[in-house]
Amino acid sequence: MPSSDMLKYMxxxxxxxxxxxxxxxxxxxxxxxxxxxxxxxxxxxxxxxxRSISHTGGSLGFSSYMVYYPELSSGIVLLSNQADPSTQNELIALADKIINP
Structure with a gap:
């Protein structure tokens, strides 16, 4: 799924x-x-x-994280070509640094 589709979904x-x-x-x-x-x-x-509403995911060496804040009308989609055990937590921490509501 292209990143532009993820933004439409958000x-x-x-x-x-x-x-x-x-x-x-x-x-x-x-x-x-x-x-x-x-x-x-x-x-x-x-x-x-x-409120933050989020979900993580991954497949075949890739990881993703989507989080959005309805009250702020904004959110973030992060995609990574890494899928080790710490990747999901790193994506969550990065999103928290980008938007700190």
Whole structure:
């Protein structure tokens, strides 16, 4: 999937007026304050109380991380051609440095 498609997908996910998106972002397990799980998304509160909605992934030597902040109407998609055990955490840390809501 090209990176431009990932950005289109993020724009779709930022539209929480869409009933399908709203449903996908409702927590199904846990509390948002402690880190919750929605329909395939991880939801948590940032240090300033904003929601972050994210998911990691990887395949055949590649890793990815998508995180967005609905209240800020913004997010980040990070793609890496590395897939060792620390890559996902490194992508998450990099995203936190880029946007620190």
């Amino acid at each position: 724009a779709f996910q930022l539209n929480e007026e869409n009933p399908a998106v709203k449903l996908a972002h409702q927590q199904a397990f846990g509390k948002v304050e402690d880190g919750a799980i929605a329909l395939n998304w991880k939801i948590k509160k940032t240090g300033t109380g904003k």
